[in-house]
Amino acid sequence: MTTETQTKDLLSGGTQTTTRRRAAIASYVLLAVFAVVYIVPSLLVINTSLKTLPEFFKDPIGLASSLNFDNFANAWNLANFPRYLLNTAFYTAVATGIFVLSSIFVAFPIARGYFKGSNVLLTLYVIALFLPPALIPQFQLILNLGLFNTRPGYILLFLVNPIGMIILVNYMKSIPRSLDEAAAVDGAGYFRFVWKIILPLIRPAIATVTVLHAIGIWNEIVMPTIYLTSADKYPITRGLIVFEGVYGSDWPGLAAAVLMLIIPMAALFMFMQRYIISGLTAGSVKG
Amino acid sequence: MQVMKKGYLFGTGRRAALPLLLLVPGVFFYLLIAFGPSLATAFYAFTDATGIKGLPINWVGFENFREFLLRGAASRDNLAALQRTLVFAFFVTTIQFSLGLLLAVVLNQKLRGRFFFRTLFFMPVFLGVVIQGLMWKLMLLPRGGPVSEVFSLFGAQSEFLGGPPTQAFIWVIIVQVWANVGITMVIFLAGMQTIPSDLYEAARIDGARGWQLFRNVTWPLLTPAINTNFLLNVIGSLQAWQLFLVLTGYKPGTQVLGYLIFAEGFGQAGGASSFRQGFAAAASIVLFILVLILGMVANYIVARREKKYMA
Numbered sequence: 400m401t402t403e404t405q406t407k408d409l410l411s412g413g414t415q416t417t418t419r420r421r422a423a424i425a426s427y428v429l430l431a432v433f434a435v436v437y438i439v440p441s442l443l444v445i446n447t448s449l450k451t452l453p454e455f456f457k458d459p460i461g462l463a464s465s466l467n468f469d470n471f472a473n474a475w476n477l478a479n480f481p482r483y484l485l486n487t488a489f490y491t492a493v494a495t496g497i498f499v500l501s502s503i504f505v506a507f508p509i510a511r512g513y514f515k516g517s518n519v520l521l522t523l524y525v526i527a528l529f530l531p532p533a534l535i536p537q538f539q540l541i542l543n544l545g546l547f548n549t550r551p552g553y554i555l556l557f558l559v560n561p562i563g564m565i566i567l568v569n570y571m572k573s574i575p576r577s578l579d580e581a582a583a584v585d586g587a588g589y590f591r592f593v594w595k596i597i598l599p600l601i602r603p604a605i606a607t608v609t610v611l612h613a614i615g616i617w618n619e620i621v622m623p624t625i626y627l628t629s630a631d632k633y634p635i636t637r638g639l640i641v642f643e644g645v646y647g648s649d650w651p652g653l654a655a656a657v658l659m660l661i662i663p664m665a666a667l668f669m670f671m672q673r674y675i676i677s678g679l680t681a682g683s684v685k686g
Numbered sequence: 687m688q689v690m691k692k693g694y695l696f697g698t699g700r701r702a703a704l705p706l707l708l709l710v711p712g713v714f715f716y717l718l719i720a721f722g723p724s725l726a727t728a729f730y731a732f733t734d735a736t737g738i739k740g741l742p743i744n745w746v747g748f749e750n751f752r753e754f755l756l757r758g759a760a761s762r763d764n765l766a767a768l769q770r771t772l773v774f775a776f777f778v779t780t781i782q783f784s785l786g787l788l789l790a791v792v793l794n795q796k797l798r799g800r801f802f803f804r805t806l807f808f809m810p811v812f813l814g815v816v817i818q819g820l821m822w823k824l825m826l827l828p829r830g831g832p833v834s835e836v837f838s839l840f841g842a843q844s845e846f847l848g849g850p851p852t853q854a855f856i857w858v859i860i861v862q863v864w865a866n867v868g869i870t871m872v873i874f875l876a877g878m879q880t881i882p883s884d885l886y887e888a889a890r891i892d893g894a895r896g897w898q899l900f901r902n903v904t905w906p907l908l909t910p911a912i913n914t915n916f917l918l919n920v921i922g923s924l925q926a927w928q929l930f931l932v933l934t935g936y937k938p939g940t941q942v943l944g945y946l947i948f949a950e951g952f953g954q955a956g957g958a959s960s961f962r963q964g965f966a967a968a969a970s971i972v973l974f975i976l977v978l979i980l981g982m983v984a985n986y987i988v989a990r991r992e993k994k995y996m997a
Contacts, residue, residue, distance in 0.1 A: 422896070426792045430803050433789065436864065437806050440821040443832060447824060459830035501712035508705045513694050520713070523721060529981060531974035532925070532944075533723035535730050535951050535967040540723060542739050558715040576693075583695035589704045592696060618814025621928060625952050636816045640932070643820065650824060657820050661813065668812045672805060675812070679869055680876035 444661070447654035455651050470655035477646070478656050482631065483638035490550070490634060491616045494557035499609055502564050503601075507593055510571035511579070521568060527561040538625060548628045556626065557616050563608040566678055570604035571597070607678035610671045617664075635660060727974075730967035737952065737961035750968030763938075764946065768972065771924060771943040774859060775980070778923035782863045783915060786870025791900065793871070794878045804875070808868035818865045819932025823847065826857060851939025858940070862929055866922075870915050877911025878904065906995040913988040920984045924977050943973045 447455060448470050449463035474480060509517045537556065546552025574597065582592045598605075623637040633641070639656060646652050690702045697704075731750055735743045754764045789807060793800045810818050826833050826846040837844055847854045881904065889903050905912075927944030934940050936949050948954065951966030 418896070423795070423797065426795060426797060429788075429792055430797075430799075434803065434806060437809065439832060440825050443824055444821055459827055460832050460835060498715075501715060504705070504708035505712035505716075508709055511693065513690055513705055515691065524716070527716075527720055527724065529921070529977065530721070530724035531727045531970045532947065533720060533727060534947060535735070535963045535970060536723035536726035537719060538737060538951070538963070539726075539730070539735065540719070542737065547739075555715075555719060559720040561716075561720070564712075564716075579695055587696070588701075589696035590708070614812060614814070618816065620814075620816050620931065621948065624931075625948075636814070639816055639820065650827075653820065654824065657817055660817060664813055664817075665809070668809065669805075672808065672812075676808070676872050676876075680873050 441661070444654045444658055447650055448658045450651045452649060452651055459650070470651045471659065474642070474652050474656040474659065477652070478638060478642040479630070480635070480638070480656070480659065483633050483635040486632060487617060487634040487636070490554055490557070491613050494554045494616055495609055495613045497554075498558050498560060498563070498612055499605060501558070502560075502567055502608070503598070503605075504593065506564055506567035507571055507597060510568045510574075511576070521565075524561045524564045534625075541626065547626060548632065550632060553622065553626050553632070556622055557612075557619075560608070560612050560615070563612055566608055566611075567601070567604055570601055574600055603674075603677070607674045610674045611678045614675070727967050727970050730964055731971045733964045733967075735963040735967070737963055743964075746964065750965045751972075753965065754968055754972060763941075764969070766939075767941045767943055767946045768976070770855070770941065771973070771976065774855075774862075774926075774942055775920065775923040777859050778862050778926070779916075779919040781859070782867050782870050782923075783919055785863065786867050786915065787874055789867065789871045790874030790878060791904070794875060804872070807871055810865040811868050815865070815928045815932055818861065819929055822857075822861045822864075823933060847934055851937065854934050854937060855940045858929055858933055861933060862923070862926060865929070870919065873915050873918075874908065874911050877908045881907045909992060909995050913992065916988060917981070917984050921977055921981055924973070924980060943969060943976070947973065 443460070446463050447459070449465075449467050451467055451469075454461075454464060505520075508514055509521050512518070541547055541552045541555070544552070546555065578596060578600075579592070582596055587595075617634075618636060619634070620636045620640065623634050624640075627633055627637065630638075630641070639660070642656055643653055690705070694702060694705070696702070732745060732747060733743045734746050734749075753761065755761055793804055813821075825831060828834055828845045828848060831846075833846065834844070844853060847857055885903050885907070886899060889899055894902060925944055927942050927948070930937075930940060930942065930945050931948075936945060936954055941949070947966045947969045950969065951961065951963045953960030
């Protein structure tokens with residue numbers, strides 16, 4: 400609200416201030432109700448993770464009687480957590496790295512229209528969003544390449560992200576062409592130009608695309624269910640589901656496992672949400 | 687050979703081929719694992735492909751489609767899944783769109799703590815389906831869980847996810863909206879922030895208040911964000927099924943098409959002939975046609991709105 404409207408409110412007397420105050424109160428009530436629905440599940444997980452199993456069975460929602468961290472130690476060891484976390488981190492880092500690097504060199508010539516058919520190529524990425532799910536042929540491909548249940552095969556599945564490509568192209572279009580000319584006059588080669596000059600300029604877009612892509616891999620559950628059969632290759636999501644299958648009624652243990660995953664994600668979220676939000680809204684609010 | 691257009695400044699002849707060379711890996715990955723397989727779905731839909739390596743793949747014509755649509759009890763289940771997909775998409779789209787808009791309108795005011803609330807509602811997007819699902823399984827524990835306790839205040843009792851299919855289905859819709867309304871809200875908020883504040887000033891001077899401001903300023907000027915959200919919600923909810931995987935499993939009476947494709951194709955549907963990938967591919971084509979038709983309808987609605995407000 401600008402000071403101008405505030406003065407206007409004062410001038411137009413009390414009624415409008417009352418309506419505005421009422422609107423504010425209604426807003427807070429609504430937000431409070433929603434906040435409960437969003438906070439309670441997390442609090443429940445924290446509370447449950449601190450209970451012993453008998454305590455949980457006696458009263459699933461009562462407050463934990465003491466701070467009992469055994470569940471965390473158990474989940475850490477029983478669920479093979481360190482292994483799964485390492486796998487997830489490995490898949491996420493390698494696939495995201497390859498994807499982002501290879502995409503920069505696809506997006507830049509498209510954004511500049513450097514070659515014939517660059518528009519056709521961009522269209523190819525756009526229509527991918529509407530095509531039928533590629534699940535079955537993808538599986539046949541990985542199977543026939545002999546990459547089923549292998550780490551390279553699993554990583555291969557995550558080297559593409561049409562939305563990420565579109566974000567990169569759109570951002571690069573905002574980089575002035577005069578830079579190309581200046582660099583060419585200075586005698587820079589193409590690779591050096593993209594690497595040394597373009598890359599630093601598109602850092603925000605790279606951050607957005609990296610975070611979006613990485614979250615997708617980190618949280619993926621369908622692909623590991625299909626492609627990875629040996630437990631030593633499982634990512635953490637698959638590990639959690641298997642843990643749930645085995646220790647299904649041990650909710651304190653499960654809650655501890657879930658919490659150990661939430662904490663790093665929540666911390667990361669606080670730092671990264673700016674980039675995710677800018678990525679999700681990129682191009683979606685302009686005409 | 688002239689490979690690059692005139693505007694390319696970094697060398698000529700063989701040196702000019704470098705950008706194309708560097709472009710190859712990215713495009714290759716894309717064609718190999720996304721675009722190619724998407725198109726190939728149409729081929730596999732007409733075969734009896736299995737997931738077993740070395741087994742021959744035979745052409746079976748329209749057999750998979752006939753089975754999906756026309757064959758007795760099994761096709762009744764398939765058609766029920768198709769219908770359920772539509773019901774799921776309808777409710778998720780409607781609720782998520784309206785709630786997202788409501789939250790955005792509320793959080794677009796200069797309220798104290800609005801960033802906290804925005805972060806809070808957006809959080810589940812970051813956590814992913816497995817954590818979302820496990821959290822709500824715990825919330826929906828039939829004996830002594832928080833939701834069950836609230837129910838018992840009203841003398842009601844429910845098995846929630848383990849109960850009758852319709853009930854379980856409703857809970858998945860609720861969790862789906864809970865998990866994704868943050869995206870819708872954020873897109874609306876971004877749209878609202880592009881509306882110049884002097885337009886509100888002008889409308890206020892003309893005597894517009896509250897609802898009128900929303901109806902005559904926000905709603906028309908929010909058109910791009912409304913379009914994006916509408917299309918994203920329709921297409922996204924038709925294809926969503928992963929929360930079912932975590933929350934209910936492949937439970938009869940709750941299956942949607944996306945889950946049916948996965949279950950039939952990868953041996954989760956049970957029965958002797960698991961890994962029916964030809965059939966799953968045919969189901970993928972059915973889902974694709976559904977998305978295409980409804981996507982076009984949504985696009986038509988959006989285009990009409992645009993004509994009305996952006997002319």
